[in-house]
Amino acid sequence: MKVDYIIVGLGLAGLAFAEELIQAKKTFLVFEDASQTSSLVAGGVYNPVVLRKFTAVWKAAEQLDLAIPFYERLEQKLNIKFDEKFVIKRAFKSVEEQNNWFAASDNLVLKRFLNPAIENKKVPGVIGDFGFGTVNETGRIDTLKLVKAYRNFLMDEKCIRFEKFEHLKLKVSAEKITYKEIECKQVVFCEGFGIKGNPFFKDLPLEEAKGELLTIHAPELNIDFLLKSALFLIPLGDNRYKVGATFNHVDKTATPSEKGKLELVDKLKKVINVPYEIIDQTAGIRPTTNDRRPFIGQHKEHNRLAVLNGLGTRGVMLAPTMARNLFNCIEKDIALDLEIDIKRFQ
């Protein structure tokens, strides 16, 4: 069997790269072994603002301008809805924070996203004495729905195999790559935390961070915006909310824990004052990096092997831009921005 590309891993990174290949009419085969869950459990929020510091996310406008039409196109292609648009309301802890917000909303990059007005109206069920600031152009991609639908689409197209990719069976030469009975020109590894088992890229300094989320049902809470306070409350409809998320750099398992649950329950006490029931708990490992920039690029000795990883806490916004950059680098020889190029570690 001959294809142009093999993609290893079908989370947000693999999916975005597959879309680049389809648009360029390249053939490919994906391997997916269900070893990681990050893209399946993600909150899925896209938000151009760092809500802790009131600063802009790195290249926020550029990423958003590519990501929103990207997901819109996918909704049409897969004939499902997975992009829920809403605003984010940041609960202030002090008058000082209100002032900082007002100042930030005048910033050249942030003024597109931040509403300068401070909203002082109380929200039933929500704790907060200092009002809220609103972020526009935000929302949530239901990543579970998207990834599942995309995997089904690839199954119909007969270009995905649900099996582990065994790196040691890969034969790389200057002219081509062979893997079992498959011949291809390029392999792109989109393995998330699974990169730790990849002999070609395992030394990249991935600083994984386990994250856990609860889904709650709070019958007396009725908000249609994302609330950012001591934690996030993401509206799912029907008085259900995703609550999160934890950060744990020690536990490397993707299984929900009692510790994670207690941490979220404890923080939730500072956010809402209405009864709720926990209806679900999920966990996954975010592929985060020490310098908060993705890992994109080609292997220093085998340029037929490439990596698309390190999407960290913002895979939804980053994946389409990073996939485009990697594709342009491989196919059009367009140099990668040094900030994201894995050459910075070689």
Ligand SMILES: Cc1cc2nc3c(=O)[nH]c(=O)nc-3n(C[C@H](O)[C@H](O)[C@H](O)COP(=O)(O)OP(=O)(O)OC[C@H]3O[C@@H](n4cnc5c(N)ncnc54)[C@H](O)[C@@H]3O)c2cc1C
């Ligand atoms: C609790 C939590 C909340 C989050 N919230 C948000 C959020 O609100 N917004 C946001 O933008 N981001 C969020 N993220 C981060 C986001 O999930 C990640 O940035 C993104 O999912 C990373 O995608 P990926 O494709 O690189 O990795 P993954 O999703 O981990 O995908 C890698 C895939 O490769 C497969 N794989 C690995 N090795 C092999 C192999 N050898 N053979 C075959 N298949 C293999 C795995 O099974 C997996 O499916 C959150 C993450 C967590 C854990």
